[in-house]
Every structure is written in structure tokens, then in C-alpha cells.
Amino acid sequence: MSLPPSFRQVRAFLSLVQHLKFTRAAQELNVSQPTLTVQINQLEEQLGIKLFDRNKRRVELTPAGRNILPLMERLAINMDDILLAASDLTYARRGIVKIAALPSVAASFLPRAIMVFRQQNPGIEINVWDVVGEDIIKLVKAEEVDFGIGTRISSDRSIKVEDYVSDSLCAFFPVGHPLANAPPVLQISDFAPYPLVLTRKNSTVRVLFERSMDREGCEVSVAMEANYMSTALSMVRAGVGVAILPTSAVEAGNMTGLAYKLVEAPWFNRRVGIIRKADHSLQPVAQRFIETMHSMPDLRSDESFKSARRLDTVPARVAGPGMGKQDGLPASFPGGMARTDKVALAPME
Incomplete structure (x- = not known):
């Protein structure tokens, strides 16, 4: 031939x-x-x-x-x-970037990165899957997405994770709850006596929580499991229990009538990174999106993604009407978060 x-x-x-x-x-x-x-x-x-x-x-x-x-x-x-x-x-003039991200990431800094990237690359389409950590790994390994943004929850060598930001776990409770009078930074023993609202077992938050409980030999009562952080916060508002969620839940749901405190415990500070398949080259448009994320230092300084040790001077934070800059509070607190020792607590819905 x-x-x-x-x-x-x-x-x-x-x-x-x-x-x-x-x-x-x-x-x-x-x-x-x-x-x-x-x-x-x-x-x-x-x-x-x-x-x-x-x-x-x-x-x-x-x-x-x-x-x-x-x-x-x-x-x-x-x-x-x-x-x-x-x-x-x-040259990233056209194409599709497919990203799998934790719901907390998809509700916080990722939209800002997408906005900047689209302004710089108007011909690129971006698809986002907001899924739990276990599913991020599956999507990356199956090459159904270019990369993921989540946490490493296994020692699988077929993937590699580049650390990007840190996210702390917190206890969320209704305004007026006894935890409001607890120490500024909680220990496991502070919230363990109360019924808990947790994310489901396939979520990274739940994996970290259970690892910490096993290490401490602590038993807790799970009152409710939820797929979404916004659902968990609604359950807390209704009085079902205390939720253990990342600080980024502040941006993901309605915080009216709620307060939260950071928890200092083993495994309660998670590293959120860029997850990709090992020994696998990214397409140029996906690589450019990651470069855009790295070029935006304000994403890393997101108030929802800071170590608990940086915030240990803040007791409980609450959200509600009339709170924020007009009360002389730091503007950096997300959603008008305020200290309970500075303002009156907002009424519950």
C-alpha cells in the first residue's frame, strides 16, 4: 500500500x-x-x-x-x-476545561478564578463537577475531568496532589447555644456531648472527622447526615444538632441565626490541593487555568481557607441583619461575621 x-x-x-x-x-x-x-x-x-x-x-x-x-x-x-x-x-484560544471540585471549593474561591480566566480566555468553555472527595478521585482517574480540587484521602499512587490552600473544620451551632459560652477554640470534648449533623461517609470532611474520633477514642451521637453543607446548616438552624463543617460552609449556605467556632483537633485542618493523574500531561487550556489560580494570591487568602491557629483570637462568629462594617467590625470577616463579645446576637429565623 x-x-x-x-x-x-x-x-x-x-x-x-x-x-x-x-x-x-x-x-x-x-x-x-x-x-x-x-x-x-x-x-x-x-x-x-x-x-x-x-x-x-x-x-x-x-x-x-x-x-x-x-x-x-x-x-x-x-x-x-x-x-x-x-x-x-x-495557545488556549479554544477548548473545554473540566474540573471536579469539592462543594466548599465550588462555592468559595473557584467562581472567582473562573471569572478571571474567562475574561482572559473568552473562547474557553469551563465545566465544573461539584462532588465529594471520593468522586473527585474517580473522575480524575477515569480522565473524565482534567483535574480536581480537593483533598488526598487515599495513598493511591496513580494520582498526585499539589497543595494549594488549607481549610479548617468548625462547629456550627444556633445562636444562643451553650457552645457560645465555650472557649474561643473548641476541643472535641466541647461538642462531643451534643447531637451532631455530619456530611455523608464518602465526603472528605467525614473521613477526617472519623479519623480524629478514632484517634481520640471518642464516641459521638450522629443525629443527621446531609449531602450538602447548606442542608446541614438548615438542620442546625432548626435545632437538630451541631454541624462539623469546613469554614468555607459560611459561603455555601445561609448563616442567618447561626454561629461557628474553630475546632483544634487531629485531622481537623485539611489541605486542599490540585489533584491530577500521575504521569499524565494536562491539555494546555487546563494547565493555563491552574496557572491562573496560582497567579491570584487573593484566592489563597480567602477568609474561609485559613489555619485555625490564625483565627484562635476570634470567639464565635454570627451572621444576621445589621452586622458587618457598619458595626465597626473587621471587613475581612465573610458575610458580615462578627464577634459575640462585640455585638448583640442575631435572632434565629
Whole structure:
């Protein structure tokens, strides 16, 4: 079976068809006339047909050459499209970035990164799966997404995780709950006596929570399990129990009538990182999105993603109408969070 024509041979054929002179076609292609002659001869040899009749005075297509011409033109268009598409992908002018992210990430800093990226790369489509940590790993390994943003919950060597931010776990409770009078930073023993609202067992928060309970040899009462942090917060507001959630839950749900305190315990500070398949190259548009995340230092300084030790001077925080900058409180507190020792507590819904 003969070899298919190369891109250079196709271009040489079409240029010679246009000019019907080897000298002009060679000038257009920026090659020497002998080089062009070799390319045409090789093409004819590979195809097994004579494409041109030529002598010292003229060059013209043979009947076989005229039959081949439409196919060569179509092939050239397809080749140009391939080169253009490859160039667009290389320079991130078009494509799709697929990201699997923890719900807490999808509700906090990820939207800002997407906004900046879309402004810089308007031709790129971005798809986000907000799923639990276990599912992030599955999607990354199956190559259904380009990368994930979550925590490493297994020692699977087929994936690698690049640390990005830290996220602390907190106890969320209704305003007026006895935990409001507990120490500024809670220990497990402070919330263990109360019924708890937890995320489901396949979530990274639940995995970290149970590891900590096992290490401390502590038994707790689980009153409710929820898939979403917003659901868990609603259960807390209704008085079902105390929720153990990351600080990023503040942005994910309605905090009216609720307060929260950081918990200092083993495994209660999780590292959130960029998860990708080991020994697997990212497509250029996905790599550019990660570079955009790294170029935005304000994402890393998100109030929801700080170590508990940096916030151990803040007792409980509450949210509600009339709270925030107008009360002389730090503007950096998310959602108008305030200290319980500075303002009156907001009423529950």
C-alpha cells in the first residue's frame, strides 16, 4: 500500500496547479525549483499516477491530475483546520476545561478564578463537577475531568496532589447555644456531648472527622447526615444538632441565626490541593487555568481557607441583619461575621 501524500506534497501540487510554472510555484512555497520538482515526482510515484504533463515550455494537468484536484483541495482544507485547531489548543484560544471540585471549593474561591480566566480566555468553555472527595478521585482517574480540587484521602499512587490552600473544620451551632459560652477554640470534648449533623461517609470532611474520633477514642451521637453543607446548616438552624463543617460552609449556605467556632483537633485542618493523574500531561487550556489560580494570591487568602491557629483570637462568629462594617467590625470577616463579645446576637429565623 502506497504512503499518503504529505502536507508539503499537497501544497506543492496545488501551487503548481495554480501557477503552472515550477519557478513561480517554488517562489510561492519558498523552496528551490529542484526541491519542488522532487516533491512532485515523489507524489506521483506514491500515488502511482502521472499528475502533470510538462516540457520546457509548459506545464499542465493530466486527466488523472484533474480528477485528483478536488480531493487534494479538500485534503488541504482539512490539514489547515487541523493546524489551526492545534494552534488554538496550544495557545488556549479554544477548548473545554473540566474540573471536579469539592462543594466548599465550588462555592468559595473557584467562581472567582473562573471569572478571571474567562475574561482572559473568552473562547474557553469551563465545566465544573461539584462532588465529594471520593468522586473527585474517580473522575480524575477515569480522565473524565482534567483535574480536581480537593483533598488526598487515599495513598493511591496513580494520582498526585499539589497543595494549594488549607481549610479548617468548625462547629456550627444556633445562636444562643451553650457552645457560645465555650472557649474561643473548641476541643472535641466541647461538642462531643451534643447531637451532631455530619456530611455523608464518602465526603472528605467525614473521613477526617472519623479519623480524629478514632484517634481520640471518642464516641459521638450522629443525629443527621446531609449531602450538602447548606442542608446541614438548615438542620442546625432548626435545632437538630451541631454541624462539623469546613469554614468555607459560611459561603455555601445561609448563616442567618447561626454561629461557628474553630475546632483544634487531629485531622481537623485539611489541605486542599490540585489533584491530577500521575504521569499524565494536562491539555494546555487546563494547565493555563491552574496557572491562573496560582497567579491570584487573593484566592489563597480567602477568609474561609485559613489555619485555625490564625483565627484562635476570634470567639464565635454570627451572621444576621445589621452586622458587618457598619458595626465597626473587621471587613475581612465573610458575610458580615462578627464577634459575640462585640455585638448583640442575631435572632434565629
